[in-house]
Amino acid sequence: MAQFNDTSAEIPGTPCLICEHGGLAFCGPGPGDADEPSRLSAMLGQVNLIAHDSVFREGDPATHLYSISQGAVKLYKLLSDGRRQVTAFLFAGDFFGLALDGGYAYTAETMTPALLCRFPRRKLEALFAEVPRLERRLLGLAIDDLAAAHEQMLLLGRKTAREKVASFLVMLDRRAARRGHHGPAVALPMSRSDIADYLGLTIETVSRTLTQFRRDGLIGLPDLGHAVLREADRLRQIADGG
Amino acid sequence: MAQFNDTSAEIPGTPCLICEHGGLAFCGPGPGDADEPSRLSAMLGQVNLIAHDSVFREGDPATHLYSISQGAVKLYKLLSDGRRQVTAFLFAGDFFGLALDGGYAYTAETMTPALLCRFPRRKLEALFAEVPRLERRLLGLAIDDLAAAHEQMLLLGRKTAREKVASFLVMLDRRAARRGHHGPAVALPMSRSDIADYLGLTIETVSRTLTQFRRDGLIGLPDLGHAVLREADRLRQIADGG
DNA sequence: CGAATCCTTGACAAGATTCAACTCGGGTGG
DNA sequence: CCACCCGAGTTGAATCTTGTCAAGGATTCG
Structure with a gap:
């Protein structure tokens, strides 16, 4: 290494x-x-x-x-x-x-x-x-x-799993936009394990939460490395505790 | 205000x-x-x-x-x-x-x-x-x-309630020592509610954990505003995940 | 094509929260 | 002076969100 x-x-x-x-x-x-x-x-x-x-x-x-x-x-x-x-x-x-x-x-x-x-x-x-x-x-x-x-x-200290994952997606989207990436999908170059360790969760909880967001129509998951924020405003609302 | x-x-x-x-x-x-x-x-x-x-x-x-x-x-x-x-x-x-x-x-x-x-x-x-x-x-x-x-x-992301409270006490003790406070008791000028919001816990969990430390002889709690680290090394060990 | 790795899903367990009752101490006013 | 009250803290019981364990599916890479 x-x-x-x-x-x-x-x-x-x-x-x-x-x-x-x-x-x-x-x-x-x-x-x-x-x-x-x-x-x-x-x-x-x-x-x-x-x-x-x-x-x-x-x-x-x-x-x-x-x-x-x-x-x-x-x-x-x-x-x-x-x-x-x-x-x-x-x-x-x-x-x-x-x-x-x-x-x-x-x-x-x-x-x-x-x-x-x-x-x-x-x-x-x-x-x-x-x-x-x-x-x-x-x-x-x-x-x-x-x-x-x-x-x-x-x-980490005060948000629920749902709020954490929403915050994560919104943050990645905002930063991708700042770098000039305005495509429909936000890149997820990190593993589920990395996401879990970033949000203070387990990979299972991250996976379940993403699945639930997809079922609710909030996001699309075209492949493991990408997410489409279909309802960005709703996600921002969830991220901030609404 | x-x-x-x-x-x-x-x-x-x-x-x-x-x-x-x-x-x-x-x-x-x-x-x-x-x-x-x-x-x-x-x-x-x-x-x-x-x-x-x-x-x-x-x-x-x-x-x-x-x-x-x-x-x-x-x-x-x-x-x-x-x-x-x-x-x-x-x-x-x-x-x-x-x-x-x-x-x-x-x-x-x-x-x-x-x-x-x-x-x-x-x-x-x-x-x-x-x-x-x-x-x-x-x-x-x-x-x-x-x-x-x-x-x-x-x-916040990876420690248990026990580890969080131990880390908190050890941190306060170390910083008090740096300021030249070498007395037996470390001052707790903050409320239990402040401690809970610092550690990402509830006041009840903070209270229960402090009580358990006291029962186990790790600390003394002479009054609400002070704690005595009786087993500082053991607390440091707990704080680091031991 | 096969093996390994990563991810998802399900069932169950546990640590922490929630809700509630009780205690303690300090300040206030009768 | 002391009883009362109020806020802060503690303790207990029930609940719940999340974690743990286990199995199955998908993707990648040699």
């Missing part, structure tokens, strides 16, 4: 695809500052991973900051007996790996083949002095993550 | 007590940089709140950043039907209120009478340019919060 795919292990200097992603990630170009992206791309490296490969593990020294160029990644934490909590699903344009000297707080694993950009933490910190806007951006992204974490705590 | 106590509404320029708290909060003095604290205290204001007073509400415009000088504060989010998730308990030296233009992501309420330091967000951002170390500190604190949030997700 944790090996990088041989085909293109690391390509320093190659321009980062996510820099084209409209500023979603921290390496995106900012207004009136054309110099910064080139400085960043000069220090970033790309890593190409196969599906179900681990990027780093909880407790590993936090050497790099990652940004997803292509593919999907999940973050999770484990209890000693193997119980797992998936804390985030990430897609193109998202970043992860923000950590202090204590090491990464979670394990990061690809769900699909993925192309990641990564930045050495040390070099990035040195660059902060020259480009303060960078650190501001990173702080903003951390605050976004924090808000998402609080929202997930509300879900 | 949300009124400041009349007795000492705001005292600009008064030195912030938490600046003496050994660098726990972001306004603490750093090595070789005696200038910064004075600049900060020049722009901070103190607010004195009674118990069970709200500091700000979820969605309010994020005008200030807060730091606790004295007292205890809780953060929470609500669902439309009143279900509540407490996302954090905060004590002297802790800070809160980090938010972007979307407004605060949670409501903040005192649990005890509290003395807070607050910094206007606008002015703080202006100061970032002059004192880059400040922004670095804030980013570090945000990363700490993020790690705590992930830990809480693991608790």
Whole structure:
């Protein structure tokens, strides 16, 4: 585990695809500052991973900051007996790996083949002095993550299975739209087991709830990897406790 | 609600007590940089709140950043039907209120009478340019919060009631020790209802679990507001899923 | 084509919630 | 001064949502 795919292990200097992603990630170009992206791309490296490969593990020294160029990644934490909590699903344009000297707080694993950009933490910190806007951006992204974490705590602590699954589908749909995916179906690159561990449920409960939504005409399930939100408004209502 | 106590509404320029708290909060003095604290205290204001007073509400415009000088504060989010998730308990030296233009992501309420330091967000951002170390500190604190949030997700999604309550007691004990409180009893300034909403349980389950711990000799409950961890190691073991 | 893995479905069990009664302690007012 | 009241907490019994265990079906991949 944790090996990088041989085909293109690391390509320093190659321009980062996510820099084209409209500023979603921290390496995106900012207004009136054309110099910064080139400085960043000069220090970033790309890593190409196969599906179900681990990027780093909880407790590993936090050497790099990652940004997803292509593919999907999940973050999770484990209890000693193997119980797992998936804390985030990430897609193109998202970043992860923000950590202090204590090491990464979670394990990061690809769900699909993925192309990641990564930045050495040390070099990035040195660059902060020259480009303060960078650190501001990173702080903003951390605050976004924090808000998402609080929202997930509300879900885990206080929502029913039905509300959790509805929230999950609505969240994926909203984020897919933000990335420009406006097709009828939302992609589910994660397994039922991943979904269960994200929502604090079992795979059986996730499966049963999805089936019930399908029977009620709220969603379509054309195949295991996709869901169609037929009654998105109703799902949003369920997600918020209605 | 949300009124400041009349007795000492705001005292600009008064030195912030938490600046003496050994660098726990972001306004603490750093090595070789005696200038910064004075600049900060020049722009901070103190607010004195009674118990069970709200500091700000979820969605309010994020005008200030807060730091606790004295007292205890809780953060929470609500669902439309009143279900509540407490996302954090905060004590002297802790800070809160980090938010972007979307407004605060949670409501903040005192649990005890509290003395807070607050910094206007606008002015703080202006100061970032002059004192880059400040922004670095804030980013570090945000990363700490993020790690705590992930830990809480693991608790909410995957721990049993017994493990949740044990984790809660151990967490309070560890944080009290960090603040220099080494007495035999850990303070519980929050109500059973707050604890339940923090752990994703009901007050009855919290009460029953505490009683069971007491019967098993793991803890003492001298009064409603205190707990004595008699078997701290065993509690830590339970908290981690043993 | 076969084997393995993932998912779905069903029957049953259990941990936590709900509902309800009771206790305790503090504050108030007769 | 003390009885009363009220809110908070505890305890008990019944219920229920979700988890556990087990079997069957589907999809994928060698």
